[in-house]
Amino acid sequence: MADPKAKNILIIGGGAVGAIAALNLEAGGLATVTAVLRSNFEVVNEFGYDISSCDHGVLKGWKPSQVLSAVPNLAASNLPPYDYIILTTKNIPDIPPSLPSLLLPSLSPKNTRTVLLLLQNGLNIERPFHATFPTTPILSGVSLIGSTETRPGTIIQADHDRLLIGAFPSPDSTSPIAESEAATAAAEDFVRIYRAAGKTSCSHSPLVARDRWRKLVYNACLNPICAITGLDTGRIRLADNAITSLLQPAMAEIVAAAKAKGVVLDAEVIENTIHMDPLELYLSPSMLADVRKSNFLEFENLVGEPLREGTALGVPMPTLTVLYNLCKAIQWRIKVTRGMVEIPPQRKDPGN
Numbered sequence: 001m002a003d004p005k006a007k008n009i010l011i012i013g014g015g016a017v018g019a020i021a022a023l024n025l026e027a028g029g030l031a032t033v034t035a036v037l038r039s040n041f042e043v044v045n046e047f048g049y050d051i052s053s054c055d056h057g058v059l060k061g062w063k064p065s066q067v068l069s070a071v072p073n074l075a076a077s078n079l080p081p082y083d084y085i086i087l088t089t090k091n092i093p094d095i096p097p098s099l100p101s102l103l104l105p106s107l108s109p110k111n112t113r114t115v116l117l118l119l120q121n122g123l124n125i126e127r128p129f130h131a132t133f134p135t136t137p138i139l140s141g142v143s144l145i146g147s148t149e150t151r152p153g154t155i156i157q158a159d160h161d162r163l164l165i166g167a168f169p170s171p172d173s174t175s176p177i178a179e180s181e182a183a184t185a186a187a188e189d190f191v192r193i194y195r196a197a198g199k200t201s202c203s204h205s206p207l208v209a210r211d212r213w214r215k216l217v218y219n220a221c222l223n224p225i226c227a228i229t230g231l232d233t234g235r236i237r238l239a240d241n242a243i244t245s246l247l248q249p250a251m252a253e254i255v256a257a258a259k260a261k262g263v264v265l266d267a268e269v270i271e272n273t274i275h276m277d278p279l280e281l282y283l284s285p286s287m288l289a290d291v292r293k294s295n296f297l298e299f300e301n302l303v304g305e306p307l308r309e310g311t312a313l314g315v316p317m318p319t320l321t322v323l324y325n326l327c328k329a330i331q332w333r334i335k336v337t338r339g340m341v342e343i344p345p346q347r348k349d350p351g352n
């Protein structure tokens, strides 16, 4: 039963990551969760989620306190602001609408009260939010969780939920640990709420830049390599030469780009990241799951931004350049399939 002082939390995106975050927050009893769902709304609204989780056990027909199909318009419905809004959708800035515009019905550009948590992968994801919501405290959530939605509303979580929470430094700050007192308090408060169920590993980590670059060693490399080859994180390690010819060179380029940005990652980061997932779990990084479902690829913040940051500082990044351009071509293919790009019709008379 939720505490009467439970925080009112809006989670936007109820896929593999959002569903487990919602379940974990409500299990802790310190939060009341409203989830905004898109592709799985009909199924979850009617039947709830079927979840098989290494942290939470097996749940049939579980639902958060409220399930919506669109971001609620607080002014029109005379609703109070949320304590936290958590964004767990993919970040695909090359496909409209923009994420900040999606939040506007629930978050005023003048907001100072609601804390926004970006529980998403990638580099520089906070920039468009800082621009639209300059006075909103914005937290970074760096998540390591082996969770997939195998069909709408069915979630399999095979690997433990580990979450690092910190405040993004404001855009005019030059310090990598420039958390304001208010942001530190918000980060610590969120960690308290997220840990309450006692099932996950969640901690406050003010070194957001370090945490994000370290996670990019996985996301900028394993995500596109697995998505392009169609191999999961177990099979890519078993495949001929893939570790030495693909994973290690790509990861070394990310480590070098991070260093050029002043973030020194530990010496073992490449080997630890390659072997992070137990091989026999054969986990699919989110980009592989997306390509299999013909969803758009989240590649601009995962591959494009570290590549742009590194090359601007003179770091050679040949492997990342090829991965980025392959992702771009796949994205174009998906746009064609969805009728977003017009191409000349195929000639019926190839001989003439």
Ligand SMILES: CC(C)(CO)C(=O)C(=O)O
Pocket (backbone or CB within 6 Å): 121, 143, 144, 145, 146, 147, 218, 219, 223, 284, 285, 286, 287
């Ligand atoms: C590392 C992992 C699997 C953790 O959630 C991830 O970030 C992804 O699949 O994109």
